[in-house]
Amino acid sequence: EKVHVNTEAKKYSVYIGDGIVDQLPEVIQSQVPDCGKILIITDSNVAPLYLNKVKGLLDGFSVNEWVVPAGETSKSMRELEKGITYALRCELDRHALIIALGGGVVGDLAGFIAATYLRGIRFLQIPTTLLAHDSSVGGKVGVNHTYGKNLIGAFHQPEAVIYDVQFLNTLPAKEWRSGFAEVVKLAFIRDATFYDFLFEKVRSLPVNKEILITIVKRAIEMKAAIVSEDEKEAGIRAYLNFGHTLGHAIEAESRYQSITHGEAVMIGMIFALRLSEVHSHQPIIPKGFLAWIHQLGYANWHATLNKSNLLLETMKKDKKNKKDKIRMVLLKECGSATVSAVENQLLIDQLSTFKE
Numbered sequence: 478e479k480v481h482v483n484t485e486a487k488k489y490s491v492y493i494g495d496g497i498v499d500q501l502p503e504v505i506q507s508q509v510p511d512c513g514k515i516l517i518i519t520d521s522n523v524a525p526l527y528l529n530k531v532k533g534l535l536d537g538f539s540v541n542e543w544v545v546p547a548g549e550t551s552k553s554m555r556e557l558e559k560g561i562t563y564a565l566r567c568e569l570d571r572h573a574l575i576i577a578l579g580g581g582v583v584g585d586l587a588g589f590i591a592a593t594y595l596r597g598i599r600f601l602q603i604p605t606t607l608l609a610h611d612s613s614v615g616g617k618v619g620v621n622h623t624y625g626k627n628l629i630g631a632f633h634q635p636e637a638v639i640y641d642v643q644f645l646n647t648l649p650a651k652e653w654r655s656g657f658a659e660v661v662k663l664a665f666i667r668d669a670t671f672y673d674f675l676f677e678k679v680r681s682l683p684v685n686k687e688i689l690i691t692i693v694k695r696a697i698e699m700k701a702a703i704v705s706e707d708e709k710e711a712g713i714r715a716y717l718n719f720g721h722t723l724g725h726a727i728e729a730e731s732r733y734q735s736i737t738h739g740e741a742v743m744i745g746m747i748f749a750l751r752l753s754e755v756h757s758h759q760p761i762i763p764k765g766f767l768a769w770i771h772q773l774g775y776a777n778w779h780a781t782l783n784k785s786n787l788l789l790e791t792m793k794k795d796k797k798n799k800k801d802k803i804r805m806v807l808l809k810e811c812g813s814a815t816v817s818a819v820e821n822q823l824l825i826d827q828l829s830t831f832k833e
């Protein structure tokens with residue numbers, strides 16, 4: 478399976494399949510002409526599982542590796558500088574290729590190193606998480622600042638993405654939930670038929686490989702379509718923030734520790750769905766939705782929301798806001814999104830009933 482991603486800057490392919498990483502040498506040959514030295518960047522969880530496998534495919538290339546500590550804290554200026562120092566020591570030149578082997582953290586960090594090293598060298602992504610369907614498309618790369626997430630970065634498109642679903646065999650349950658929440662999000666904002674497919678076929682996580690390939694392919698197609706449409710018509714990309722206004726606030730409150738990004742977004746989506754109903758005076762939450770996600774292992778949200786004032790303050794800092802009003806992505810119906818300003822009082826009321 479192959480999905481083509483077209484951006485103004487570049488066209489590239491996302492190869493999706495079971496065992497497809499074996500095609501890495503051919504992909505490099507066809508997509509990275511004159512490939513010089515290779516630097517594989519990965520993290521301390523992924524390295525013991527898959528680094529040897531990937532290195533084994535690169536016979537005949539000059540390969541170096543750099544392993545960062547697993548976790549969000551590696552998306553930092555410190556690791557960026559270390560990575561660049563390491564690349565310099567390995568004497569990577571403009572023909573070099575960086576391979577990002579891992580989840581969104583490794584993808585964002587390695588992509589930013591590739592974007593800045595010698596004013597930009599080529600990179601290729603080998604995602605290993607479900608959430609990476611999101612992070613590997615769109616070309617956003619970067620690191621965090623102590624003042625906030627993703628405040629330093631660039632747009633840098635990969636030469637190719639090789640998404641081998643076999644890597645997801647070892648993914649922890651909460652990381653499955655994290656990635657799956659973003660898949661459900663895409664269905665909510667764009668594709669009611671896809672929502673019905675997910676609701677029917679995904680009765681527990683993880684899913685089998687056949688369904689997984691279908692899901693990843695559809696999710697990547699949708700993300701790619703939204704990103705390329707947004708290059709022409711600004712705004713659509715904002716729909717990707719569905720569930721993220723409250724989600725980001727919850728994540729910040731948990732200091733990015735106890736709850737994954739997607740799990741926080743799932744809570745944010747439930748909240749945004751309820752607001753959408755109040756806003757439009759219509760039923761929008763699909764029948765059986767709450768029971769379904771509960772069955773998939775998403776925790777009850779009551780316990781996590783204890784300081785609604787703090788959440789509100791954090792939500793007010795959201796980038797989408799204009800003046801003092803909080804702007805949120807709401808649904809008109811399942812499969813169709815819109816951005817609306819929401820009155821503070823309504824938010825306060827909804828946050829307090831949401832906890833019950």
Ligand code: NAD
Pocket residue numbers: 520521522523526547548549552579580581582583585605606607608609611612613614615616617618627644645646647648649652655738
């Ligand atoms: P992650 O890269 O931290 O991976 C999650 C955890 O799973 C880590 O502990 C990792 O070591 C482990 N892991 C990864 N693959 C594994 C495997 N196959 N088996 C076992 N363990 C594995 O996080 P993520 O959820 O993939 O990505 C989150 C990051 O992505 C955030 O920093 C976020 O900002 C970024 N992101 C970027 C974009 C973008 O457009 N660039 C979009 C969405 C998210």
Ligand code: ZN
Pocket residue numbers: 659721738742
């Ligand atoms: Zn997200």
